[in-house]
Amino acid sequence: MTFRVGLLGHGTVGAAFHELLESRAGTIEAELGIRPELSGVLTRSAGDFEEILERSDLVAELMGGTEPARDYVLRAMAAGKHVVTANKQLLSQHGEELFEAAREHRVQLRFEAAVAGVVPAIRVMGETLAAAHVERVHGIVNGTTNFILTQMTRTGATYQEALGEAQALGYAEADPTEDVTGKDAAAKMAILARLAFNAPVHLDQVRYEGIERVTPHDIAYAKDLGLSLKLVGTAERIDGGIAVHVHPVFLYAGHPLATVDGAFNAVTIESPAITEITLSGPGAGGPQTASAVLGDVISAMIPPPSVPPPAVEQPIVTDVEFSFYVHLEVADRPGVLAQVAEILGLQGVSIRSVVQQGLGDEARLVMVMHPVLESKFRAAVDMIAGLDFVRSTPRVIRVLEEVFE
């Protein structure tokens, strides 16, 4: 059984989705019994919309812009096809018309990729929080501006310098207007507000301000006081109405958004029943957005499971590599470190760093090892524990190494 996906648009996201769909189709078929297949691609120069529509069960709109995207999406739904879109401008300006059409034609209209990259804010808002009354949503929903502000904070760069760097690294477009003015974030906050409060929020109703006028002095002020400066979108209930706005904001250090750095996105949802939930992950980026689009395609293809599928036995690995910290209380006399190091070396355990602390009865060795199989490390520690100058049981704690950045 196949599920035919018509693709509109073949830019960064469209091409990444095309590639992801083909690489994952086999696994999806094996797990779910249905194979998603590309039924056609419409680009600026090639493909015929009507022909693609006829051959498709679902249309993935990854063109961007409001027209002709709006026209294509409406025509697809009128023809009884499901739609998945990543188009925040379209949804924030024509959302009600599109949602109404989807309900009328009884098709699905999914748009997880339109807000916050792979962070499943749309799904969580629509499903998990059905049981909660949402009071406020805060979001860092634009990766470009968060990258620029993070760079200004880390290096002391000016806005222009950090923007140049973002452009060189592909985090900002040649024309960065939509991002740096806050308009992109405003569109995303309009969509989140629509879902949080069930109110028809249009992009025009969102007040927004960008980061173009942020200065190194503002950043320095924030650093001095332990604050973070972020472009934060807020959607909140106020006095029986709602307010949606996007501004540069100083955040106190304990706020869940304060540590969201670089091109990451995050959304915090506040409700009396749940206090707050924070979701974070990489923001825009072709492969990430494509992954969110494919998630929506799969949801449209087959209802999300309410029970896990039958499990497949897999070997359980019990001897795992870790980076270990070990703390030894030792007698303060010559040759102690040499003997410990020799035992570690014989077991193939490599020392990354070692610190000797204290004197006499307070003497200690604190060491961190390079990653090593636990069995080897344990063998070494058991031998070390038996040395006569070791005054108490060695204390061992794992260290989780930095892998991203």
Place this chain on the structure above:
Amino acid sequence: MTFRVGLLGHGTVGAAFHELLESRAGTIEAELGIRPELSGVLTRSAGDFEEILERSDLVAELMGGTEPARDYVLRAMAAGKHVVTANKQLLSQHGEELFEAAREHRVQLRFEAAVAGVVPAIRVMGETLAAAHVERVHGIVNGTTNFILTQMTRTGATYQEALGEAQALGYAEADPTEDVTGKDAAAKMAILARLAFNAPVHLDQVRYEGIERVTPHDIAYAKDLGLSLKLVGTAERIDGGIAVHVHPVFLYAGHPLATVDGAFNAVTIESPAITEITLSGPGAGGPQTASAVLGDVISAMIPPPSVPPPAVEQPIVTDVEFSFYVHLEVADRPGVLAQVAEILGLQGVSIRSVVQQGLGDEARLVMVMHPVLESKFRAAVDMIAGLDFVRSTPRVIRVLEEVFE
């Protein structure tokens, strides 16, 4: 139309769910057209299971423990009833038997509340990530131990002192064994591993270690090096197999879990396609767990929406209260601060803090205000901008105040 929910167990979570269900039933009915209603409650001393079962469409198992919970859940499913449970011990020891029964009897078995409180880890794992290949899951999934380690870090307390404080505040039980030994976290990691890798992981296959032997010296070491010490559960693919383990771990400062403090829970999901997603929020706690249970009940009652429901017009509030920071470049002469303060006062803007910086042509006033309507603040700033000693346009940035903690 009503949807009848039989409640098994009336402890902290059961009672909170009972209360939440009754307070939210009206709103849920208004939004979804179906009213969830309590059809009966089974406690240790009252209620008859068979009678409750007969009157229910769904059974919410909030008793805890493996027996008789397992027996009741199996009987409920055999009778064609959906089941929602928050019981991690049950799922981590008898998951495959229960999932198989749910598939056989074509009923739903939902368990969002069994892992990580209100953090929707189960749903995100099952739905959003259908499109991604999960390589590794890290979790802080026990709020009690995270609270204790956070207190040890903040106050320098010993493990015993911090445990006592956690008990006094209701974050730890009188018998904290399951939490502090890591067994509770191990059960939750077994469930997450089952979903991430589709492998049948039993609690017995999870290696775990608790926090009872963590010393102030270990915490001090972490602080000195800018690391956090957390009880971290990990489920990962290794060499064609999988490994699941729970240990105290030193985390480098940039790790998404490093800043998860107090009784919060968080889960980080790593996949090549998406880099990583982090979900965080309050851990266990009656009302929070009850909220997750109700979310599952609603999902069982009516399929999650694929299109937002019709919107309801709500007034858009454009004049909102903020705490403002303002930065003024001023001429360095007497009376400057007095005039600025007078204008602010006339508009009802109250100054929280003020700093004068620099001299002569470099003189600046940096002020932070108490929360005030933007319109009032803008009126004041416009007047201030017109003063002859103000040398450039005032710079204004919002401050997000601390509301939790």
